Amino acid sequence: MTNKKKANKLVKITVASAIALSALAQPLGSFMTVKAAEAPVTTKAESKLLQSTGLKASVPVTLKNTQFTSTETSIPGWEIAPDGNLFGTPYDIGSKQSDGYFKMGNSDVAVKPDGQGGIEARLPLGRANGHVIRQTIDTVPGVTYTFNWTHKGISGAPFDTGLLDLSRFYTQGMNDSASTRLYNGSIFQGIEQNRSVSFMANSNKTAIAILFAVVNTDATANPVVRFSNISLTASATESIASPTISTVTDNDTVVTGTGEAGQNVKVTLADGSFRTGVVDEDGIFSIKILKQAKDKVIKVLLYDGQGNISPVASTTVISDVVAPPTINTVTSDDTTVKGTGVNGATVTLTIGSATYTGTVSGGEYSIIIPKQSAGTVISAKESLNGRTSTSVNTTVTQGTVAAPTINTVTTDDTTVTGTGVKGAVVKLTIGGTNYTGLVDNDGKYSIVIPKQAFGTAIVANQTLNTKTSTNTVVSVTQGTVAAPTISAVTTDDTTVKGTGITGAVVTITIGSNTYTGAVTGGNYSITIPKQAAGTVISAKQTVNSKASASVTTTVVSTQTTLTANDFTIGADNYIRGTYTGSDVAKLAIEVNGVVQQKITATGSPYQYYAKGKVTAGTDQVYVITYNASGDQLKRVKVNVQTLTSGAITPATFYIGTDNYVTGTLTGDISKFSLTINGVETAKINVTTAPTFRYYANNLIRNLTDVVTVNGYDNAGKLLASKSVTVSKR
Numbered sequence: 001m002t003n004k005k006k007a008n009k010l011v012k013i014t015v016a017s018a019i020a021l022s023a024l025a026q027p028l029g030s031f032m033t034v035k036a037a038e039a040p041v042t043t044k045a046e047s048k049l050l051q052s053t054g055l056k057a058s059v060p061v062t063l064k065n066t067q068f069t070s071t072e073t074s075i076p077g078w079e080i081a082p083d084g085n086l087f088g089t090p091y092d093i094g095s096k097q098s099d100g101y102f103k104m105g106n107s108d109v110a111v112k113p114d115g116q117g118g119i120e121a122r123l124p125l126g127r128a129n130g131h132v133i134r135q136t137i138d139t140v141p142g143v144t145y146t147f148n149w150t151h152k153g154i155s156g157a158p159f160d161t162g163l164l165d166l167s168r169f170y171t172q173g174m175n176d177s178a179s180t181r182l183y184n185g186s187i188f189q190g191i192e193q194n195r196s197v198s199f200m201a202n203s204n205k206t207a208i209a210i211l212f213a214v215v216n217t218d219a220t221a222n223p224v225v226r227f228s229n230i231s232l233t234a235s236a237t238e239s240i241a242s243p244t245i246s247t248v249t250d251n252d253t254v255v256t257g258t259g260e261a262g263q264n265v266k267v268t269l270a271d272g273s274f275r276t277g278v279v280d281e282d283g284i285f286s287i288k289i290l291k292q293a294k295d296k297v298i299k300v301l302l303y304d305g306q307g308n309i310s311p312v313a314s315t316t317v318i319s320d321v322v323a324p325p326t327i328n329t330v331t332s333d334d335t336t337v338k339g340t341g342v343n344g345a346t347v348t349l350t351i352g353s354a355t356y357t358g359t360v361s362g363g364e365y366s367i368i369i370p371k372q373s374a375g376t377v378i379s380a381k382e383s384l385n386g387r388t389s390t391s392v393n394t395t396v397t398q399g400t401v402a403a404p405t406i407n408t409v410t411t412d413d414t415t416v417t418g419t420g421v422k423g424a425v426v427k428l429t430i431g432g433t434n435y436t437g438l439v440d441n442d443g444k445y446s447i448v449i450p451k452q453a454f455g456t457a458i459v460a461n462q463t464l465n466t467k468t469s470t471n472t473v474v475s476v477t478q479g480t481v482a483a484p485t486i487s488a489v490t491t492d493d494t495t496v497k498g499t500g501i502t503g504a505v506v507t508i509t510i511g512s513n514t515y516t517g518a519v520t521g522g523n524y525s526i527t528i529p530k531q532a533a534g535t536v537i538s539a540k541q542t543v544n545s546k547a548s549a550s551v552t553t554t555v556v557s558t559q560t561t562l563t564a565n566d567f568t569i570g571a572d573n574y575i576r577g578t579y580t581g582s583d584v585a586k587l588a589i590e591v592n593g594v595v596q597q598k599i600t601a602t603g604s605p606y607q608y609y610a611k612g613k614v615t616a617g618t619d620q621v622y623v624i625t626y627n628a629s630g631d632q633l634k635r636v637k638v639n640v641q642t643l644t645s646g647a648i649t650p651a652t653f654y655i656g657t658d659n660y661v662t663g664t665l666t667g668d669i670s671k672f673s674l675t676i677n678g679v680e681t682a683k684i685n686v687t688t689a690p691t692f693r694y695y696a697n698n699l700i701r702n703l704t705d706v707v708t709v710n711g712y713d714n715a716g717k718l719l720a721s722k723s724v725t726v727s728k729r
Contacts, residue, residue, distance in 0.1 A: 068113035083130030086207035118228035134209035139201035153189035156223030173203035412479030669711035
């Protein structure tokens with residue numbers, strides 16, 4: 001070996017060792033950028049010194065719209081298509097229907113994205129064609145991807161666990177002539193199943209698809225299935241040395257760098273697009289790109305197509321020219337000038353004939369200067385790597401402005417007044433809303449605002465010549481408090497009720513006695529002793545130490561009881577019941593919130609003609625009593641009932657042949673069950689009147705089984721029960 005070769009070899013090993021040691025000192029996932037001209041080319045043997053741990057590492061991967069959000073005409077990121085070539089023409093899904101489904105052309109196939117991480121698919125019963133939900137993703141050849149999802153049968157079968165649908169998972173690389181099936185399974189009604197499939201990518205783009213099809217199912221109606229919890233991860237062995245990336249400026253159209261010779265290169269740009277190439281035999285790569293904007297991040301990954309990758313290296317695009325710095329506002333009070341610039345640049349301030357310098361760190365600089373007079377011009381420029389920016393200027397402005405004053409503001413006020421500096425703009429901030437006004441020649445301002453709640457903070461400052469004062473803060477005090485209301489009080493009552501301001505304390509005064517309670521949800525209820533008729537009760541409420549005016553009510557006599565018997569539609573003409581109390585003068589019924597004609601109370605028991613007024617079992621009916629002044633005394637609910645009837649006729653059940661007990665039914669039967677050898681099965685709803693069917697294949701097993709079918713109304717009342725003949729063909 002010549003001395004020159006020995007020297008090159010020594011340089012390579014030394015650099016490789018230094019980088020390897022540096023990498024050990026870096027946190028996992030960190031990277032470095034080295035100019036191509038500065039990095040020696042490494043052989044495969046030497047690159048082992050630069051390799052990562054060789055452990056499995058996650059690989060960035062993007063699966064779009066896993067929440068299945070949708071517009072009126074699309075499901076962004078997803079296509080619905082017929083089974084077959086995954087790069088073939090998808091269906092035209094048209095516009096979203098009123099039920100949320102998208103219908104595939106003229107077929108009965110439809111999908112319903114829910115925007116919550118799931119999508120339902122509805123298929124026409126009896127058609128075996130397959131359909132797919134698919135997406136094309138960016139992949140790295142040789143990397144292993146794992147697709148996870150959950151599927152569940154929603155409806156279509158006449159019983160839970162019934163087979164509804166066929167489910168498969170396919171992938172297809174860009175260079176594949178056909179898709180590859182990686183999973184084949186079934187979807188059952190009511191059963192939620194989590195599935196996971198892994199595949200190795202063979203191209204830079206891969207189509208993935210979930211297939212759904214109706215094949216040999218238990219469905220008796222168009223089956224509906226749901227796919228959810230969609231996710232995609234990727235992993236590979238991190239056994240290739242991290243590449244280096246040369247500096248990229250916003251004028252460059254090529255990304256260059258170094259890496260292990262012969263490895264594939266993937267350059268990912270900030271917009272998610274990528275370019276590919278190969279590291280040449282000298283360990284250098286050069287990939288064409290479009291010009292990128294300053295501060296955009298470019299990432300580089302090496303891979304061998306066999307599942308081995310490098311750590312991701314990245315670089316940030318820098319400007320090809322040095323931009324001028326910015327200068328924050330400088331006032332006559334300031335002794336520092338601050339602004340932003342390019343990290344590492346030297347900023348030079350010029351004030352008259354004097355100059356002051358500082359270095360940009362973390363994107364900012366701060367340079368000490370003497371205080372300057374208002375109107376003084378300060379110019380700034382920055383220099384980096386032998387290049388100097390153009391200059392920017394600022395003019396010193398007025399210094400400190402005193403804070404304004406604010407007069408007292410109550411919950412009744414719609415203006416805020418106070419004093420300030422003549423000509424200044426006063427800004428009030430209440431919550432997140434600002435209100436402004438101008439200070440007049442007398443040093444006063446008045447600003448219109450909405451009424452505010454007690455305790456609301458009002459923040460005020462004023463600005464003059466672009467200088468803003470410190471803040472003044474006041475809290476809104478309580479204004480006038482409205483009086484509460486009092487509901488009627490009778491000689492039977494031991495509570496006083498009414499409405500008021502939530503949070504207020506209501507004080508009830510009866511003679512020399514007082515009783516208090518808080519208003520909750522706009523209402524209050526305060527316990528008192530029973531009072532004699534004619535007693536005057538007054539009430540007031542206090543909010544934030546501010547009391548309202550008082551309101552009064554007078555205690556009235558009332559009866560002590562009121563009852564109402566059940567009323568059966570079709571059987572009863574009158575609502576009947578009893579009452580006690582000498583103050584009862586009138587009776588009425590209320591039907592669904594509407595009070596019917598009042599009648600004279602002639603004595604207990606009473607009756608009220610209700611035929612034609614109460615017509616449905618769901619009617620809400622009350623009996624109400626009134627005194628001679630028309631004041632309501634008592635109000636009691638009436639239990640409304642309806643007459644129901646029905647008949648049920650079962651067909652003969654043949655063991656070994658029939659799966660269902662079937663037959664016909666009439667009348668008000670809405671649920672039915674079976675009783676087998678004295679044990680009743682679960683009641684199920686009638687959905688196919690006037691016929692019924694009850695799955696009994698695993699329930700009736702012997703010719704000696706004693707079987708009856710039972711019919712019930714909506715209230716659970718048994719209307720009919722008939723024996724089922726059990727036979728065998």
